[in-house]
Amino acid sequence: MSMTFDHPVTTPELDKAERALIDESTRIPVLLFYGSAVFWLLIGTLFALLASFKMNAPHFLDQWGWLTFGRVRPAHLNAVAYGWASPAGIGTALWLMARLCRVPLRNSGLLICAAIFWNIGILLGIFGILSGDGRSIEWLEFPNYASFMLFVAFGLIAVWAVIMFRFRRPGHVYVSQWYLLAAFLWFPWLYSTANILLNFEPIQGGAQGAVNWWYGHNALGLWFTPIGLAAAYYLIPKVLGRPIHSYYLSILGFWSLALFYSWNGMHHLIGGPFPAWLVSASVVASMMMFIPVITTAINHHMTVRGNFHALKWSPTLRFTVFGAMCYTLSSVQGIFMAIPSLNKVTHFTHYTVGHAHLGLYAFFTMIMFGSMYYILPRVVGWEWPSARLIRWHFWLSAIGIGVMVIALTIGGLLQGLALLDPGVTFMASLDYAKPWLLLRSGSGILLTGAHIVFAVSFTLLVLKTGKRREGPTLFGTDQGEQPEALIP
Amino acid sequence: MNALVYILLAAGLIFFGGTTLAAFYWAASSGQFRNLEEGSRSIFDGDEPVGTATDVFADKKASRPLHRASAGRTFST
Numbered sequence: 001m002s003m004t005f006d007h008p009v010t011t012p013e014l015d016k017a018e019r020a021l022i023d024e025s026t027r028i029p030v031l032l033f034y035g036s037a038v039f040w041l042l043i044g045t046l047f048a049l050l051a052s053f054k055m056n057a058p059h060f061l062d063q064w065g066w067l068t069f070g071r072v073r074p075a076h077l078n079a080v081a082y083g084w085a086s087p088a089g090i091g092t093a094l095w096l097m098a099r100l101c102r103v104p105l106r107n108s109g110l111l112i113c114a115a116i117f118w119n120i121g122i123l124l125g126i127f128g129i130l131s132g133d134g135r136s137i138e139w140l141e142f143p144n145y146a147s148f149m150l151f152v153a154f155g156l157i158a159v160w161a162v163i164m165f166r167f168r169r170p171g172h173v174y175v176s177q178w179y180l181l182a183a184f185l186w187f188p189w190l191y192s193t194a195n196i197l198l199n200f201e202p203i204q205g206g207a208q209g210a211v212n213w214w215y216g217h218n219a220l221g222l223w224f225t226p227i228g229l230a231a232a233y234y235l236i237p238k239v240l241g242r243p244i245h246s247y248y249l250s251i252l253g254f255w256s257l258a259l260f261y262s263w264n265g266m267h268h269l270i271g272g273p274f275p276a277w278l279v280s281a282s283v284v285a286s287m288m289m290f291i292p293v294i295t296t297a298i299n300h301h302m303t304v305r306g307n308f309h310a311l312k313w314s315p316t317l318r319f320t321v322f323g324a325m326c327y328t329l330s331s332v333q334g335i336f337m338a339i340p341s342l343n344k345v346t347h348f349t350h351y352t353v354g355h356a357h358l359g360l361y362a363f364f365t366m367i368m369f370g371s372m373y374y375i376l377p378r379v380v381g382w383e384w385p386s387a388r389l390i391r392w393h394f395w396l397s398a399i400g401i402g403v404m405v406i407a408l409t410i411g412g413l414l415q416g417l418a419l420l421d422p423g424v425t426f427m428a429s430l431d432y433a434k435p436w437l438l439l440r441s442g443s444g445i446l447l448t449g450a451h452i453v454f455a456v457s458f459t460l461l462v463l464k465t466g467k468r469r470e471g472p473t474l475f476g477t478d479q480g481e482q483p484e485a486l487i488p
Numbered sequence: 489m490n491a492l493v494y495i496l497l498a499a500g501l502i503f504f505g506g507t508t509l510a511a512f513y514w515a516a517s518s519g520q521f522r523n524l525e526e527g528s529r530s531i532f533d534g535d536e537p538v539g540t541a542t543d544v545f546a547d548k549k550a551s552r553p554l555h556r557a558s559a560g561r562t563f564s565t
Binding site for chain 2: 010011012014015099100171172174178181185186189192196197201237238239241243247248250251258310313314315316317374
């Protein structure tokens, strides 16, 4: 019973061959983006460790200007946000686009150019930041010569996405595709507008802060979130073989995200020198985010419900469901953080750092890991080398990020309450966070371990080492059995 | 800040706002919001139909059904 609308006559064999063809067509671009993502993940992790250790021992490695906190910290943020998370997201999105358009990937030259521009941009940007050329604008620290490269890459990918969509096979546009198109088309615009207004033709005064957070928050909500959700909305049903619980809610979730999200950024400026209406409108829009968040949470939970034991069997599902749960958690947390009375406590503390990692790591990065576990074997035609490595990867990263978020949350709250207490000096307020920052560095070591394990696993798979495995997740093998067939 | 930048930004705003509205209109008028049940099944095909799980650990042989639907349960929302 085929569900494609335009193929009245189709057989499972045809469907399988067609899917294999589509997967194979994405190989070079997906591997380019995934490969550079894993490389920058390791570099970004190194900067993260350095920056974290400097919180425990401020004079650690500060004899070189290149490795001072003010440079290492933005180098970490940019290496993981633009070097790891974005290319990982793009790789996933390319593969999803081809599958959802139901045609082999075309014009891969555009994507290969984009990947080259991308990596040159990141390299220049990180080098620029370390050499003292960075901008003091959070999320946009890259100097102009680097951000221009990234813009070219974004532009090429956006053009490719439009071409891909234009030549798709007709039929239903699945919810994941809406998310992907939104990310591909809106982000280059956000990125260029923010860069023009802040770096190329800078506007003056407080308005810079408004543009900064309009961009900073939208990068999370209109770039990373849509790609992460697109992957979850595809992978969870696909792995379980079960359609999404309520498709209606998923569509509602997408359009309400599109409507409300771009208003949210100003909640970063609560208490700042900005027109009250600007901040208030943003706080209200932040509350409205309950609609897309709850719809997504209900959908993901209800789709997996009754099949939670599958988390034991499927690496993809384990990572993806972990990420989807953390999406709900971090979004709800973010909504509460926009309430001015709570914001007063958490703003300018480590609590915010914990929230950022809950969003970009526990949600987005975990879903990207899950996506890679699903996509790579199908694209490369080779199974993951070792289930043990996957288990180590999962537990190290899950425990690592859990400890990190808890440590930063508690440390940040203590710090925030002390900051509000007129009886406590500023320096004393920092002392409250100290033990928790030590714990955070410990969690960073766990995450570093997770990333090294994953990089090893990734390299072994791409190099096709070891004996060829015949498993149900293999791409294009004739012997590939369905999991049910394996049940004794 | 020169006028060209303003024009560029305004054009971007109109273009991206406009295309989003156009996309919504297109989706509504071309029936994307109808037949949602069928839409949710558009990611399945004859080879990987509803009820077929598609991922396990490389070294695992699932000892029990990955999915209850493999026992023949069908899904309807």
